[in-house]
Amino acid sequence: MNTALVIGGTRFIGRHLVTDLLDNGYDVTIFNRGNHDNPFADADGVSHFEGDRTDDGALEAARDEVDPNIVIDCVAYKPREVRAATEIFADVDGYVYISSGSAYGNEVIPKRENDTELCACTDEQATDDSHDSYGPRKAEGDRAIFEAAERGVNAMSVRPCIVYGPYDYTERLDFWIDRVNERDRLVVPGDGQNVWHRAYAEDVASALRIVAEEGDPGEAYNVGDERLVTMDEMLSLIADALDTDVELVHASDRELSTADLSTDDYILYRDYPHVLDTNKLAALGWESTPLDVAMERTVEEHLESDRDGSEYDPGRENEERVLGVLDTI
Incomplete structure (x- = not known):
């Protein structure tokens, strides 16, 4: 049985992701602080590891206890968090970071993973929490993925456009x-x-799993409605x-x-x-609803x-x- 560690996992994209992983034969451990209701509290095949995503020691403890095959990071919002995670989970079969279509720095149609320039990110933006720095922070997280892959880490990135679907707390x-x-x-x-461009949440979930299983280290994959x-x-x-x-x-x-x-x-x-151009993801066998x-x-x-x-x-x-x-x- 394959094991997956989901950092986040109880609210929106993470909730759909856990369901997708269960449907595809994974044992799943959710890592979060437990501040929100856990819809999987009584579900077979789902465990909970309580910890703060920004606490590297807690992530290391989860790694040692769970020994996951894949790790999917739903709540990495700052570049430092991505760099730390790619060090902590350097030996897993696949580490996937949820980036964003906001990471693109140029307004072109369509935005392609290997062609369209990413946002620049200053040191100040990298540690900021504001909406204005969201795109630059996500872009810098992508660069951390690229750097990790160069060190031999099986790290990849998924860039959703704006996500919709059941349980969307953004409303x-x-x-x-x-x-x-x-x-x-x-x-x-x-x-x-x-x-x-919008992306249905269940499709984002399946994209994260497929990239973890089939994606190439150091690559980013757009996801959005076909x-x-x-x-x-x-x-x-x-x-x-x-x-x-x-x-x-x-x-x-x-x-x-x-x-x-x-x-x-x-x-x-x-x-x-x-x-967003989604052909690169589709080439891995992904389809949209x-x-x-x-x-x-x-x-x-x-x-x-x-x-x-x-x-x-x-x-x-x-x-x-x-x-x-x-x-x-």
Whole structure:
């Protein structure tokens, strides 16, 4: 029986990852501080090792107790953490670091692993916790993977684009699911044709396992839905999953400004397309879930949860004002 150590593992991507590993015959140990409910507390084949991810001694103790074949690191947010992990787990069959599509420093279409430049990362950014330094920190973590591979470590990186699916505590897609479910007319920023590549969480999980098993040391692998959709198409998928109809009303920055809003006030809106090339991952045998199936599962779990994405709400009164302006045009 193969053994896997998952650093993280109880909330979103990690939760899907543990399920995928179990379905593929692994004994799994989850390493975390135990600050969140463990959905696998009573599951066969899953153990828990309590420890702080930033404590190298705790990681060493987990390594010695578990003796994992593969290690998948869901919560390495600073380059130092990746460097430490690649030293601690230097002898495993595969160490996989979750990086991000945000690690790319150039806005090109598509972004390719071996061609597109990564973000630079200053010493200050490497130890920062802010959102602005997220991409640079992830990029520097990738460089730590490359350096480890040069030392003979079987270390690899997976770069997801923006992730959605069941148990998404960020509530980014929950915002739009709730609006489609509750409203007949939606204000949609821009012309509805903007593209922000997304990755279904179960597909990210399978990608992490496949890269751990089949990936080449020192390589990075993008992961995202095989078929990209515009914002309008995303909302149509949500409506189909809810078996409802909704009118999409497009609003430019000029029209949104009548209510002191802008396109940037809407979550999952991105002016310049963000597209990742996933052919390198597909060459390892990875496949993505059909979009309608992925959205049906996402919507079903959303309806069972209490998440509504309200933290992203630009305000109903503001949107009613925009709709009023658009109705007069």
